[in-house]
Amino acid sequence: AQRVTQPEKLLSVFKGAPVELKCNYSYSGSPELFWYVQYSRQRLQLLLRHISRESIKGFTADLNKGETSFHLKKPFAQEEDSAMYYCALSLANYGQNFVFGPGTRLSVLP
Amino acid sequence: DAGVIQSPRHEVTEMGQEVTLRCKPISGHNSLFWYRQTMMRGLELLIYFNNNVPIDDSGMPEDRFSAKMPNASFSTLKIQPSEPRDSAVYFCASSLEAGLGSTDTQYFGPGTRLTVL
DSSP: OOEEEOOOSEEEEETTSOEEEOOEEEOSSOOEEEEEEEOTTSOOEEEEEGGGOOOBTTBEEOOBTTTTBOOEEESSOOGGGOEEEEEEEEOOSTTOOEEEOOOEEEEEEO | OOOSEEEOSEEEEOTTOOEEEEEEOOTTOOEEEEEEEETTTEEEEEEEEETTEEEEOTTOOSTTEEEEEEETTEEEEEESSOOGGGOEEEEEEEEOOOOTTOOOOOEEOOOEEEEEO
16 A cells, blocks of 8 residues: 655754655655645645755755655755645556655754 | 635534535646645545546545535535544645646645534
8 A cells, every 4th residue: 555654743953953854655656756845824835846856945855766765855944944744645647646644843943 | 826715714613513615626627635634643635536526535534524526616525414523624635637647736725624512
């Protein structure tokens, strides 16, 4: 079965410190991975997707098929990065289907 | 574009009452998704539609939940009867249908915060 795991429910770091939000997936097909973010009192929004290989708000994520991981990283965390982060796996079948991880709450301390 | 529109934004009801949540997807999008978010379980996919047809409803928790999409611009999620454990934020999302074997970004609405007393 397809699964997305995010081992940390809560991650606290100090401002300026590096941050890594872990995501692992299980899927036998060709995966498409995404990171979604939800800031306080705002709607869920796409942060980045692996196929675009871009950096958004200083965040990057590399798909590692060998380790079945898609960890989200930022070298210097900012207080405004505090939010709920969801890793999501898209199943490349007709009609689409997304599997979300349980989410990690990132708290960046001053 | 106003994005995905959901109503109401907040709903407070008593146990046993019927609750109807509404969603208007982005114009031109062919796929629509209903999610539930709770502290305990995070974000869960309940059901999704493609071209107004339900494709996968395996995430619907039980028979008290039902969803319809009578046309391309409107969908409802109904809970009857509601229970306190249904209290959560319910999100609707839509996406373009990118075709066989491919995927597209989902755009989320602001959510409806449901409280069942």
